[in-house]
Amino acid sequence: MLNKCYIQATSAISPQHTFEGEFHTQPFVASTRNLLNVIEPNYSGFISPNNLRRMSRLLKIGQTAALKCLVGSEFPVPGAIITGTGKGSLHDTEKFLKNIREYEETALNPTPFIQSTYNAVNGLIALQQKCTSYNNTFVHRGFSFESALQDTLMQLQEGVESVLVGSFEEMSEEHFYIKGRIGHWKEGATNETFLADNQTTGSIAGEGSAYFLVTAKPASRNLAVIEGVEMVYKPTTEQLGNRLQKFLAQHGNPTIDVLLTGENGDANFAHYYQYLHQQFSPSTTIIPFKQLCGEYDTASSFATWLATEILVHQSLPLSLQAYNTASLQNVQHVLIYNNFMGEQHSFILLSK
Template sequence: MKGKYYIQGMSAISPQHSFGENVFSQPLMTVSENVFACVEPDYRAYMPPNSIRRMTRILKVGLTAALQCMQDAGITVPGAIVTGTGKGSLSDTERFLKEIREYKETALNATPFIQSTYNAVNGLIALQQKCTQYNNTFVHRGFSFENALLDAMLLIAEGNKDILVGAFEEITAEHFYIKSRIGFWKKEKIASNELYQHPTPGTISGEGAAFFLLSDTPGEVQLSGLKMVYKPKESYLQKFLASHELNLEDIDLVISGRNGDSNFDHYYDGLPNELPFKHLCGEYDTSGAFALWLGAQILKAQQVPANWFPMLTVPAGPYKNILIYNHFFGEQHVYMLLTLNTGYLK
């Protein structure tokens, strides 16, 4: 989809120290158990202690990332709230199901059920900021965040302003076990910073939340293109670039979803100036949101965080066009194009 869409603010809570200032000077966080967990911030700066005590982890992560994003953009009430999630609050869902069995469908606590719904984070953001505008959540596995992003772009094309768009995901021990039974994760335990040196079936799991304030007001980073392709029989890369009057030589950096899974990594073979990101956050339905955050940060800083990629030869800048190519276990394929707005003056 073409148009003028600019990222005015952004925030990410991830397994890396991505929240706050000077994120690119932070050390690389690694795991050796094939399970990533978020580095959580101090929530007390964003919500009262009595609210923190009542909220589950995904609610705190999602709300805090959204509030920081709006703070970064300099607004308090967005024109709309649109999010994507593949699983929503897994911990609340599991707790509610366990209580159904434990109490034999009697005397159930309604709170886990209410907080387990996919739009719980959206509702919390709207209540906190008193936003009564358009509010929607997309749940489409590997297309969840991208459908939310597309909806935000359509809203802007219709004349709406300051759209808060984001994604959130969490992993639990039960969910990790279930997905391991069907081959999602590697059987052998590896260090996350050695992910690309182990081309075997499966990958490592992750989680995170990322939010963006999208507007048609000119800004430093422009979201120039978005394309979703379901189970393509051949690469759609050339067609996507051609639709934006570009070719591979015009792309300064390709942020890829390569994740060490030998079943699907062949989709990324041959990409120039490739920078894979899954060793930073792991694999999950809405990991594309972290990739978009990373690409936008690189464009703004005009540098790649060297600390986070010690195992790779980082393509040199300057960076004007960054392509993001990610897929979810070979089914949902996504292309996103970020462009540095050289005419923008701060």
């Protein structure tokens, strides 16, 4: 399987100022209720008014992020569209279920059902760009985005010239409440700036969408390289360390300049991160990223977008400097380590 691809363009809609303006100089945006909702952009430049009023919130977020990514590339019609999502459109799913109960399965509006399917975003992007090629959505919980990346590498190996790969996730009030009842989120006020240091049970909820236009060939306009992706299911800390060493060895044992970790302040899973910290030299800058985006199934896609930003700018953005004021120089390799609920662990390696 092809073990690398080249990022030509990116786009992200997140709880931070990532969509418009210069993210690197923007201050950290916090929440007061342990829920980080995305900062929604002006959709009018990407979606027509007639379509906009009929679309759900997640469809607008996902399609706009994807179209913004394509605008910044030389492939307005990608050779394939591949995405990952853990939950899909929660709002539409809940709306449809409520309608079933309210109308007793009669006279149901089909629109919420149609828009709640996991591949609805992909379909809209394909219709908008008239892309009739390979189109696939992975719904693998914490492995959703990583599975999309692996499929992307296989498509490029088979000769596809370009792939639009990304993710989309939303958090509804009902889902936030339900997951809070079973201890997924922290109780009371949380200092989100230093989320990783808040070692109590639970984390903070998040949502977002990130897209990447990738190709199999190097070019002067490329932003970064995705060297490879590795997934590990329910490992012990020792097994995780062994898979890390094997993964790095497969890519020439590069010196990791920055390690982006999915530390989310949940004491239940802190031991994985503490063990991983010990596998790197003191020269590696270790930075948690979920204080920026919150915890959700495809948060690793936001980390991939953030890693690309660090490689392009060769420095940490202002929103991360409160946690680590390290002065980065000549950043060549960024490694992302994330785990979802202690079960699905992944590594994504990027280089300059």
